[in-house]
Amino acid sequence: MTATTHHAIRERIRARIKAGEYPLGARIPGEAEFAEAFGCSRTTVNRALRALADEGIVERRRKGGTRVRPLPVPQAQLTIPLVREQVEATRRRYTHRLLARGIDLAAGEARARMRLGATAPLMHLETLHLADGRPFAFERRWVNLEAVPAFASADLSVFSANEWLVREVPFSNGEVSLSAASASERAAEALAVPTGTPLFTLDRTTWFDEAPITTMTLSYRPPFALDFAI
Amino acid sequence: MTATTHHAIRERIRARIKAGEYPLGARIPGEAEFAEAFGCSRTTVNRALRALADEGIVERRRKGGTRVRPLPVPQAQLTIPLVREQVEATRRRYTHRLLARGIDLAAGEARARMRLGATAPLMHLETLHLADGRPFAFERRWVNLEAVPAFASADLSVFSANEWLVREVPFSNGEVSLSAASASERAAEALAVPTGTPLFTLDRTTWFDEAPITTMTLSYRPPFALDFAI
DNA sequence: TAGTGGTCTAGACCACTCA
DNA sequence: GAGTGGTCTAGACCACTAG
Numbered sequence: 318m319t320a321t322t323h324h325a326i327r328e329r330i331r332a333r334i335k336a337g338e339y340p341l342g343a344r345i346p347g348e349a350e351f352a353e354a355f356g357c358s359r360t361t362v363n364r365a366l367r368a369l370a371d372e373g374i375v376e377r378r379r380k381g382g383t384r385v386r387p388l389p390v391p392q393a394q395l396t397i398p399l400v401r402e403q404v405e406a407t408r409r410r411y412t413h414r415l416l417a418r419g420i421d422l423a424a425g426e427a428r429a430r431m432r433l434g435a436t437a438p439l440m441h442l443e444t445l446h447l448a449d450g451r452p453f454a455f456e457r458r459w460v461n462l463e464a465v466p467a468f469a470s471a472d473l474s475v476f477s478a479n480e481w482l483v484r485e486v487p488f489s490n491g492e493v494s495l496s497a498a499s500a501s502e503r504a505a506e507a508l509a510v511p512t513g514t515p516l517f518t519l520d521r522t523t524w525f526d527e528a529p530i531t532t533m534t535l536s537y538r539p540p541f542a543l544d545f546a547i
Numbered sequence: 548m549t550a551t552t553h554h555a556i557r558e559r560i561r562a563r564i565k566a567g568e569y570p571l572g573a574r575i576p577g578e579a580e581f582a583e584a585f586g587c588s589r590t591t592v593n594r595a596l597r598a599l600a601d602e603g604i605v606e607r608r609r610k611g612g613t614r615v616r617p618l619p620v621p622q623a624q625l626t627i628p629l630v631r632e633q634v635e636a637t638r639r640r641y642t643h644r645l646l647a648r649g650i651d652l653a654a655g656e657a658r659a660r661m662r663l664g665a666t667a668p669l670m671h672l673e674t675l676h677l678a679d680g681r682p683f684a685f686e687r688r689w690v691n692l693e694a695v696p697a698f699a700s701a702d703l704s705v706f707s708a709n710e711w712l713v714r715e716v717p718f719s720n721g722e723v724s725l726s727a728a729s730a731s732e733r734a735a736e737a738l739a740v741p742t743g744t745p746l747f748t749l750d751r752t753t754w755f756d757e758a759p760i761t762t763m764t765l766s767y768r769p770p771f772a773l774d775f776a777i
Numbered sequence: 778t779a780g781t782g783g784t785c786t787a788g789a790c791c792a793c794t795c796a
Numbered sequence: 797g798a799g800t801g802g803t804c805t806a807g808a809c810c811a812c813t814a815g
Binding site for chain 4: 577578579589590593596597607608609610611612613
Binding site for chain 2: 793794795
C-alpha cells in the first residue's frame with residue numbers, strides 16, 4: 318500500500334489520472350512534489366513518470382512540467398514472430414517447402430524496395446509455410462547476394478530462408494507494411510484458396526546498417542489475424 | 548566519444564554486439580565490469596542494458612547474467628492513430644458522415660466480443676470517414692449504453708463516435724485484431740468499391756477497467772497500408 | 778532567467794536463481 | 797550459498813524552455 322517502488326508509484330499516479338483527479342491537458346505535480354507526497358526519492362518518481370510518458374499517458378517537458386495527454390496515444394508493443402513461432406504457438410507442427418529458387422535479373426519492384434540499382438544480383442525464393450501439413454502462409458523473397466554471398470549456397474532444408482538470414486545477419490533494422498491484397502494466381506495455388514481471396518499481407522525490407530539484405534512479401538491464408546492488446 | 552551518458556553506453560554496447568564481439572547466446576560482461584571499463588557508475592550501465600533488453604537485443608537474469616539473445620526479437624512500437632490523424636497526416640481534409648444510428652437488440656457477435664449478455668442496450672453506428680471528400684474507411688460500431696449512457700444523446704456532428712468516446716472515456720484498454728476481409732455489400736457501397744474487394748480491417752474492443760465500452764470494425768479503402776519501422 | 782525534467786554518482790540492500 | 801541484476805536514496809549539476 319505504501320510501497321515506494323517505482324512500480325507502485327507509477328500505478329498510484331496512473332490511478333489518480335484514470336480517476337479524473339487531474340483534468341485532461343492539465344499540469345500534474347512535479348517530481349519533487351510527488352516525491353514528498355509519496356515519501357520517496359525524486360529518482361523513483363522520475364522513473365515512474367518516464368514509464369507513463371513512454372506509454373503515452375502523460376507528456377513531459379523541461380520547465381513545462383508534466384501534463385496529462387489530452388488524448389492518450391493508443392500504442393502497442395507489436396511483436397512480429399517468426400512464422401515458425403506463429404505456427405507452434407497454436408500447437409501445430411511447422412514445416413516449410415521451397416517452391417522455387419533462382420537468380421532474378423528483373424525484379425524491379427524488389428529492387429525499388431531495397432533501393433538497389435539494376436546490377437546487384439538478387440536471388441528469388443518462393444516458400445510455402447505449413448501448419449500440420451496444411452498451407453499457412455506463402456512467402457516471396459528476394460535476397461541481395463552482394464550483401465549476403467553465402468546465401469547463394471545456403472542449405473534451406475532445415476531452416477527457412479527467413480530463419481537462415483536472421484541467424485546470419487542478426488540485429489538488422491527494417492521497414493514493415495501491413496495490408497490486404499487479392500491472392501495472385503501463384504499465391505492462390507500455393508495456399509489452396511480461390512484466386513482473388515483477400516490475404517493478410519506483410520511486406521518487410523531489411524537492412525544491416527546501410528546495406529539492404531532482403532525484401533519479402535508474406536501472404537497468410539485466411540482465417541488469419543494479428544492480435545494484440547493495447 | 549568517451550561520453551558516459553546511458554545513451555552513449557547503450558550504443559557502445561550495441562555496437563560491440565552488432566560487430567559480433569560477443570557470440571549469439573553468449574554471456575556478456577556484468578554491470579560492474581562494464582561500469583569500470585567505461586568509467587561510469589553501475590547505475591548508468593544498468594539503464595543502458597535495460598534499454599537493450601527492452602529492445603529484445605539481450606536477455607537479463609539475476610545471477611544468470613546478461614546474454615545476447617540467440618534470435619533478436621523483432622518488435623516495433625505500433626501506434627494506432629485516430630482515423631482523423633491518419634487522414635490529416637497525408638495533408639488531406641478529414642470529414643465523416645454518420646450513415647446509421649440506432650439501438651441494436653441483436654448484435655450477437657458484438658455482444659460476444661464485449662463479453663456482454665443479451666440484455667445490455669447497445670447502440671449501433673455506421674460511419675464513413677472521408678479524406679478530401681472521398682471514402683477512406685468504413686466503421687461499424689457498437690456502444691454499451693450501460694457503461695456510457697451519455698452516448699445515447701451525444702452530438703456526433705463535430706467529433707466522430709471514436710473521438711467522442713476517447714475524450715469521454717480516456718485511458719481505457721483494449722484488444723486489437725488486424726486482418727484482411729472481403730468487402731460486404733454494405734461496406735462496398737459506402738467505400739465505392741466492388742463487393743468482395745480485399746479490405747484491410749481493424750477490429751477493436753475497449754474496456755474501462757472491467758466494463759466493456761465499445762467494439763468496432765474499421766475497414767480501410769484500398770490502397771491502404773499500415774507502415775512502421777522495426 | 779528561473780523552473781522543471783534529465784541524468785550521473787556512490788553506496789547500499791534486496792531478490793532471484795544458478796550451481 | 798554466492799553472484800548477478802533490480803532498485804532505492806541523497807545529492808549534485810546540467811539542459812531545455814516557458815514566460
